[in-house]
Each structure stands twice: as structure tokens, then as C-alpha cells.
Amino acid sequence: MTTSQWVNGHPYDDHDRDAETVRDAETVRDAETVLVTPDSLGGSADAPEPVLSMSWADMTSTRTRTPIIPTWLRSSQQRHATMRAIVSNVAYWAGFHIWRGPKYLIKTGAYAPVGLCRMVGRLLHWATAEQGNWTLRQHAADTNDAYTWQSLNRTRSKESRARWWVLGIGTSTAICAAGTAVFTVGDEIPAVGWYGALAGVVLLLARLGRPADKPITDQISTGPRFTKLTAEMVRQALVALGLPGLKEPSQLQFIHLGCTVTGRAGWPG
16 A cells, blocks of 8 residues: 655655665765775784693693703714814814914013003002092192092092002012912922913903903904994985985084984994
């Protein structure tokens, strides 16, 4: 049963209404639509935390056990390959340093006197107790603070007297011990032992006297080298990009520490 009515002089019933609804739905379906969905976040960059379980099955599981005998020891082929690699590396290391032995001797002989002077100087400087005190006394003198200067000087003198006693007693004890060893057991120790002890002392002095950035022995393997990043390098690179308005490197100025990366001045991160 349908109902009809007159619209604009024409009958209008339920069938006409249904046909108009279908046409409207097709019109909406034909229109361009965009489905707006929220951005989905990726997973965590951290590895998932292991689940701690104290069950008997997990504690007795053999899946995560490290083998008692390493894998390379359980295979004869791997044992032979490993031993060949060890012997090859040791032979290369020995040949590398033996070939440079004369060079090491020259550097040791040059650095040992410097190390002896440096050791004596450090001991004397320690005995004077001037470390840190001199700067404070100078500041008191610059500000005309006589009371503070005298107090600091008394403290330094007190510490210095005790340190001189310690240094003198220690030096005397070392000399007496060395002399006693020479005269009592000197004949029982072979010459090789004395030469070895002397070589050890010389090596220690050379280690103390060499510059911090110049080791006595050469490096067998060379690791990756880092290029120090300077402000001039950054200026030249930016000018080479051809940026508008940037013609000369002098147009760029760095503030504060200059060119820094990851908190270290002049070094790439």
C-alpha cells in the first residue's frame, strides 16, 4: 500500500521517494571522499624487557646455556685454524717490533734522561708544597691581604717541612737498600738479572719522559682516524654550497666556543 500526494501538479508517491533516495546515495558515493585516520605511532625502539620467570622449566632450560667447551675446541678443523691464526699473529707481532728495535732503543735513550729530570722535578715540587698554595698567596698579595698571605705561608711551611722529611728518609732508604743488595747478594745474582733490572728502570724513566702523544713503540694496527672539524672547514663548505647571499667565508661568525659537535669542541660526533 502506497501513499501519494500532489507535488507541482503531479502525483508523488512512495516509489518516487525511494527512487530519489537511491539517486542521492549514488551522488554521494560518486563524490570524492578522503578517509581521515590518525597517524599510527611506530613500535618502541628499545628491545622488549625479558620476562623473568622462576619456574622449574625455565631454570632448567638448556636453550640459553653457554657450552662448557667452546665450539672451536670441539672441532679439530677449528682448533687447527685457531692455532694457526694465533701463531701467525704472534710471529707478525714479534717480527714487527724486532725490526723496529733500533728505533725503540734510540727513543728510549732519548726519553730516559727527560724522565729522570721530570721525576726529580716532581718530587722537589711536591716537597715544597707549592701546589695550589702559590696561587692563593699571589691573590692575597694582589689584594693587599697580609693576614691571609701569612696564614697560607704558615700552612705551606708546615706541610713542606713534613714532606722534606718524608722525601729525605725515603731517598736514603732506597739508596741503602740498593747498596745492601749489591754488596750482599751481588755475586749470587747473574749479570743478566742486573741488566734486566737496569733495563726495567730505564724503560720506566723513558715512559715518564716521553710526550703524551708519542708512544715509544709503533702501533701494529691502525684504527679509524677522526678529522678535527674546524671553523674554517665549515665556512668553506657552506660557501661551496652556493647559498644565496653567502659569497665569502668571512661572512660567517661563530659564537661562544666556535664550531662544536656533541659537546666536544672541534670533533665530529
